[in-house]
Amino acid sequence: MSSSIVRGKYLVTKVIDSEKSQIIPDGALYQEDGEIIAVGSYSNIKAAHNPDQEIGSDSHLIIPGLVNAHHHIGLTPFQLGIPDMALEPWITARYGMRNVDPYLDTLYCAIQMIESGITTVMHNHGAGGTTNAADQVELGKQVLKGYEESGMRTAFSFMFRDQNNLVYQEDSDFITSLPSELGARAKKQVTPRPPSSAEYFDVFTELHQSFSNNNRINIFLAPGNVQWCSDEFFQAAKEYATRYKTGMHIHLQESVYQKIYGLRTWNKTPLAHLEDLGVLGPELSCAHGVWLNDSDIEILSRTGTIICHNASSNLRLKSGVAPLNRLVEMGVTVGIGIDEAGINDDNDMLQEMRLVQKIHRLPGVMAPSPTSHQILQMSTVNGAKATLFNSQVGTLEPGKRADIALINLRGITEPYLHPANNIIDSLVYRGRASDVDTVIVDGEVLMENKAMTKVNKNDVWTALKEHMNTPLTERERARAQLGRDLLPYVNNFYAQWNIQADRPFYSYNDMK
Numbered sequence: 001m002s003s004s005i006v007r008g009k010y011l012v013t014k015v016i017d018s019e020k021s022q023i024i025p026d027g028a029l030y031q032e033d034g035e036i037i038a039v040g041s042y043s044n045i046k047a048a049h050n051p052d053q054e055i056g057s058d059s060h061l062i063i064p065g066l067v068n069a070h071h072h073i074g075l076t077p078f079q080l081g082i083p084d085m086a087l088e089p090w091i092t093a094r095y096g097m098r099n100v101d102p103y104l105d106t107l108y109c110a111i112q113m114i115e116s117g118i119t120t121v122m123h124n125h126g127a128g129g130t131t132n133a134a135d136q137v138e139l140g141k142q143v144l145k146g147y148e149e150s151g152m153r154t155a156f157s158f159m160f161r162d163q164n165n166l167v168y169q170e171d172s173d174f175i176t177s178l179p180s181e182l183g184a185r186a187k188k189q190v191t192p193r194p195p196s197s198a199e200y201f202d203v204f205t206e207l208h209q210s211f212s213n214n215n216r217i218n219i220f221l222a223p224g225n226v227q228w229c230s231d232e233f234f235q236a237a238k239e240y241a242t243r244y245k246t247g248m249h250i251h252l253q254e255s256v257y258q259k260i261y262g263l264r265t266w267n268k269t270p271l272a273h274l275e276d277l278g279v280l281g282p283e284l285s286c287a288h289g290v291w292l293n294d295s296d297i298e299i300l301s302r303t304g305t306i307i308c309h310n311a312s313s314n315l316r317l318k319s320g321v322a323p324l325n326r327l328v329e330m331g332v333t334v335g336i337g338i339d340e341a342g343i344n345d346d347n348d349m350l351q352e353m354r355l356v357q358k359i360h361r362l363p364g365v366m367a368p369s370p371t372s373h374q375i376l377q378m379s380t381v382n383g384a385k386a387t388l389f390n391s392q393v394g395t396l397e398p399g400k401r402a403d404i405a406l407i408n409l410r411g412i413t414e415p416y417l418h419p420a421n422n423i424i425d426s427l428v429y430r431g432r433a434s435d436v437d438t439v440i441v442d443g444e445v446l447m448e449n450k451a452m453t454k455v456n457k458n459d460v461w462t463a464l465k466e467h468m469n470t471p472l473t474e475r476e477r478a479r480a481q482l483g484r485d486l487l488p489y490v491n492n493f494y495a496q497w498n499i500q501a502d503r504p505f506y507s508y509n510d511m512k
């Protein structure tokens with residue numbers, strides 16, 4: 001048995017409502033083998049328990065571990081050579097991204113996430129060039145090996161696509177519209193496709209089986225997005241999710257083009273179409289949801305379907321600003337995700353939380369805006385709901401698993417911070433990854449006083465540097481060239497779409 005007391009100047013056990021969190025001054029918790037046994041004042045907890053270890057001090061803020069509710073890869077697309085563009089051409093330009101060892105890439109990113117107080121991640125992986133089930137299982141195991149070694153809690157899924165791979169149109173139609181030599185290269189890119197839907201479900205069941213005894217890993221299903229998957233695939237994925245009691249994670253209405261695709265194809269929004277298919281519910285979380293309308297938000301609220309908000313990504317890829325204030329008003333569960341990069345290109349969750357809070361502050365004294373408590377709720381409990389770890393984590397209460405971030409208050413409060421400021425405001429207004437100094441998952445310390453305890457950061461950095469310090473392969477070169485050559489045609493394809501939007505949820509200013 002291993003046990004510890006975790007203490008702080010403030011212990012935040014949970015968010016109560018938009019204006020209040022439960023905070024114990026000079027508080028502490030006692031955990032045994034990863035389970036929180038007791039929470040209270042430090043003096044009471046210390047008097048009642050005799051732990052192996054005491055962690056924290058009277059200059060720490062203790063919060064539930066943060067949940068990054070949408071994530072893909074470690075080295076960012078920009079690090080791999082792809083500057084920000086609008087989402088659709090950016091997807092094409094991504095052909096030029098370098099190949100990265102999935103295990104090292106995961107370790108690299110897990111370290112960054114732990115350093116910013118993230119204890120749980122929703123990891124959504126692309127097919128990574130695999131063309132059969134066995135290779136994809138191996139790829140999944142490499143990523144999960146990285147997470148297991150780091151100690152993070154992970155909801156893992158492979159993203160599936162079975163149509164419209166080049167643009168939001170039948171591949172054969174788009175290929176026909178290209179000059180013949182380019183069309184031939186594009187055709188080669190989309191054939192052979194990654195594992196078929198039958199193979200996809202084989203991969204899912206094998207990974208589900210392999211990690212069924214690991215309480216830090218959930219295996220999810222992930223239809224990529226509505227325009228990328230057939231109705232049959234969505235419904236089959238829903239059946240698997242129900243049978244295996246797991247979750248589904250998708251992208252939804254991220255760009256205006258995705259919304260218009262739904263209106264063109266079904267005469268309704270993609271979300272309304274998903275409701276017709278019967279796949280909505282609390283086990284489904286949808287990344288982005290930028291282009292939701294009022295009726296979509298009502299559907300989300302009624303069905304308990306979750307939105308994972310990605311503010312940085314939506315700005316960087318010119319997707320827009322999601323209607324967070326209306327989602328909150330309608331009681332939709334919203335988590336926060338960094339979507340593999342963030343505004344600083346560095347996976348700093350506290351920075352992302354701050355961006356979410358600030359970008360939804362609309363002009364007008366009576367206009368709604370998210371409070372710091374709501375932002376913390378999104379980054380803890382709501383992310384735990386999206387990853388289906390909510391029975392285990394998200395709050396620091398007896399019976400929950402001990403997933404905890406300790407924030408050193410010095411950087412936030414010194415040289416001076418008015419003592420009347422609410423500590424949750426102080427965290428969301430001023431906190432940075434550099435203030436996080438100790439991170440615990442399941443009672444196990446993953447980072448202590450800023451030093452990683454389970455993985456050697458230097459070794460990972462050195463190995464990754466060496467691994468990337470190789471010339472581009474012929475295949476990488478050819479793929480990058482294809483991306484560059486396709487880009488004008490992809491831009492031209494979408495330029496024909498009429499993106500005249502309806503009245504927006506947000507107006508920051510006026511042209512009149």
Ligand SMILES: [Zn+2]
Nearest residue numbers: 072251287339
């Ligand atoms: Zn994404």
